[in-house]
Amino acid sequence: xxxxxTSQKHLPFTAWLDVKSQKCGLRHTVFSVSxxxxxxxxxxxxxxGKGSQVWKKSGAIYSGEWKFGKREGYGTYSTLLQxxxxxxxKYAGGWKDGKKHGYGTYFYNNSSVYEGEWSEDYRSxxxxxxxxxxxxxxxxxxxxxxxxxxIIQFANGNWYEGAWRDGKKNGSGKFYYSDKGQLYEGFWLxxxxxxxxxxxxxxxxxxxxxxxxxxxxxxxxxxxxxKEAQSAYLGQC
Numbered sequence: 001x002x003x004x005x006t007s008q009k010h011l012p013f014t015a016w017l018d019v020k021s022q023k024c025g026l027r028h029t030v031f032s033v034s035x036x037x038x039x040x041x042x043x044x045x046x047x048x049g050k051g052s053q054v055w056k057k058s059g060a061i062y063s064g065e066w067k068f069g070k071r072e073g074y075g076t077y078s079t080l081l082q083x084x085x086x087x088x089x090k091y092a093g094g095w096k097d098g099k100k101h102g103y104g105t106y107f108y109n110n111s112s113v114y115e116g117e118w119s120e121d122y123r124s125x126x127x128x129x130x131x132x133x134x135x136x137x138x139x140x141x142x143x144x145x146x147x148x149x150x151i152i153q154f155a156n157g158n159w160y161e162g163a164w165r166d167g168k169k170n171g172s173g174k175f176y177y178s179d180k181g182q183l184y185e186g187f188w189l190x191x192x193x194x195x196x197x198x199x200x201x202x203x204x205x206x207x208x209x210x211x212x213x214x215x216x217x218x219x220x221x222x223x224x225x226x227k228e229a230q231s232a233y234l235g236q237c
Contacts, residue, residue, distance in 0.1 A: 001037060001198050010032050012212040034056060035057075036053065037054040037056070038051055038052070038053045039052050040052055044068070046070055048067060050064070050065055051063075053122055059077075059087075060078065060080065060133065061077070061080075061087060062076060062077050062078075062127045071099075072098070073094070074094060074095070075092075076092040077089075077092075078090060088107070090094070090106065092111060099118075101118050103117055104119060104207045111132050113128065113129070114130075114132060115128050115129070116129075123141040123145075124145075126139070133155055134154075137152040138151050138153075139164070140164070146164040146167050148163070149163060150162075150164050157225065158175070158176060158179060159175075159178070160167060160174065160175060160176070169188040169191050170189060170191070171187065172186070173185075176201060177201075178207060179206060179207055180206055181200055181203035181204070181206030181209045182200060182210070182214070183198070183199050183201035184198050185197050196216065
């Protein structure tokens, strides 16, 4: 029986290069046209799994988990300080669809620190903020602002606990003047106290108490007066 040689089908060279260039699994460093570098895992030609990305222009580094080309899962983001040429961590925590999401800690340039929940790159949920001046806020956030219930402790020892809206004291709350030994309980609107009661609180332990104690209130119905005053301000909202 005569032997018939079958012709072999070869892929065009450009198609062969395309197949060979498809990235899947663990790869060594891959350089992009812009000079950015990625070292890590791939799937279907996209960053997927664990890997590190270096952005040449900014010098920033992300090291952590990826999902189909975007940061997702746990990861850390660091930036390069031009003065010292050293990397400093900016954020460590959860990511989703390339944005800060879930629980994480962010380090600001002015030494302020936020640790808590994030949603699509914004502080949202519960969190604690350490400010550069020594103040500390702990409570609820929405779209990067204090919103809901929270407590802020000021560096001078005073503190406020109560309702917030859009980053300002808004609603019912208590302000403790520990330096004077006084307590204000009342209603706030856009960060300003509108109506409430002021009473002595820890006056004997206060470092700088007022000269005279606060006199007793002699209204027949204090709560009714406060309620009417609060209703008037609420009507302006």
